[in-house]
Amino acid sequence: MAHRPPTITQPAIARALREAKKQGAKVVEIKPTGELLIHINKTITPSTTRNNTYSIEDFPPLENERVLIMPKRRPPYLVRERTRHGKIIWYVRIGHGPRVRIEGVYGTQEFVDSYMLALKHAQNGTSKKTKQTRLVEGSFDWLLHQYLQSMQWHNQSESTKKVKYRILNNISKHIGNRAYKSIEKQHILDAVERRRNSPAAARHFLTALNGLFNWAVDNALLNRNPAFNIKPPKSFNAEGFTPWLEEDIDKYYHHWSVGTHERVWIDVLLYTGLRRGDAVRIGWKDVKDNIIHLKTEKSQFKTDVFLPILPELAETLKIGPIGDETFICGKEGKKLTKESFGNLFRKACNASGIKKSAHGLRKLAATRAANAGATVSQMKALFGWTEDNMASLYTKSADRKRLAIESIKKLQKGSG
Structure with missing residues (x-):
């Protein structure tokens, strides 16, 4: 071992x-x-x-x-490399961008400071040849630096940290040298107002700031959270991602027949109702007695989900192609990250003439379950939700549909 x-x-x-x-x-x-x-x-x-x-x-x-x-866990964009002389060096690299070397011994304060500066330069697309500047205690940059080293930060999922870091780092570019205690509620209200045409961006902005300032309050670095109780603008689309329709499924099936990777992809998503981050992880290793068992990524792998393999999915998996480790795989049989799978699935949808996302399929799966009479508790168990509100949204919609069908008959002459 x-x-x-x-x-x-x-x-x-x-x-x-x-x-x-x-x-x-x-x-x-x-x-x-x-x-x-x-x-x-x-x-x-x-x-x-x-x-x-x-x-x-x-x-x-x-x-x-x-x-x-x-x-x-390793901090984001931190890369380790061994030189031809056997020396270990560290640098920051974002995507295919330039490599920015980090000074100091791994884990020391010098290393952490150098990493933060290298990360900022890499994201700005500039070279690290500029003179290093020390963090000024009491500045927003300083507060962010402390937060990124905290247990509260590192206990969050990688996907959550990625989104929050992008937002906080962008704020740092604009007000990094400003005293964080000088930030008032009105400043944040103005920033939210500038995002009024993008409610989702405003919501993520507030979530990231609340995380930072709540941590600062808990650690006696602030007396109050200036972002507390600020509401994001109302979403134009209260239902979020556009759900797939049954007609979309027929259209996709017509373009991608059984025996293609693309057919496996959609059936795994549709007949499990999993998010793409979970869908790309499951394979026969997760199946016992024809039931898929996994812990969901969204819950930081704490919530268990049990999913029987339905006959339609079983037939698709039998024909394949599937990977050695996972049902969803690339052309060479290798497993995919959720990001690369998302890109490939979007291309498959576009080729079918469908401009919708993988998450929209999850909505269709939930709609099917609710229309079939699934209860709130059953919906929560099936889709890994921990609260009632999301499950209730689907069950209430299904109930309205059933009631409308029953009620419309009462409009006929002589009814009742």
């Missing part, structure tokens, strides 16, 4: 730092493996350490304390 790098719990770090401080520790360093090293200037116990370097394991956990073992 491959050895997995340890993740250090917050209590363990605090305990190690306290012990090391008593012994005169000067430098704390986190290695790429996730190991915490504490360097000191004199020889101390325990004797198991060498070269005055102490691992977190040298300070055993307290009674009943559990140390979790799991991979450590």
Whole structure:
């Protein structure tokens, strides 16, 4: 079994730092493996350490304390490379853009500061040859820097962090040097007003800011959250993504016959009702007794979903083509990321003359279930929702349709 790098719990770090401080520790360093090293200037116990370097394991956990073992997440766009001389170097690279070298030892404050600056230069498309500037304590840049190192930030899903970081970094480009305590509610209201023609953008903007400022309040860096209770503009389309119609399915099926990748893609989405981030992960490895079992990405892999494989999907999977690991795969049988799959599926839809998204298919699946009489509880179990509101939206719509069909008959002469 491959050895997995340890993740250090917050209590363990605090305990190690306290012990090391008593012994005169000067430098704390986190290695790429996730190991915490504490360097000191004199020889101390325990004797198991060498070269005055102490691992977190040298300070055993307290009674009943559990140390979790799991991979450590790497910050976005951070790339590790070994030179031909065997030296490890780090740099930031966004897409196919230029590489911006990071100075300092991985995990040190110098490294973190260099990473933040490199990231900003990479996103601005500029070279890192400009003189490095230190973060000014009390500035928005400084607050954002602290937030991005917090446990609250790292506990969020990668997709959530990606969206929030893009928004917060864009704000930083405009007001990074400004004192964050000078930001008032009216400033945020004005920013939301500028986004009135894009309600979704305004909503994401407020979500990102509330996360930052709520964290600042919780950590005594702010007395109040200036974004608190600010409402985003009402959406023009309250129903969100445009749902597919049954006619769209017929049109897609006519263009993509059984035995094509594109047919597998749509049937996996339609007959599971999964979001694309979950749909690209499932395969026969997740099936037992003809039931698919997975934990959803949206819930940070905490919510279980159980999905029987319906006969229509079973027939499609039998014919294929499917991948070795996952049902959904590319032309060479390799599994796809949700982003690459989204692009490929959009092209398949366009080729069929359909201008709709994968999420719209999930809406059709939910509509089918509701029209078939599924209850709120059944809808929640099927689609992985934790609240009633989304399931109720579909069941109420289905109920209105049934009531309308029954009521229209009463308009006939002699009825009732």
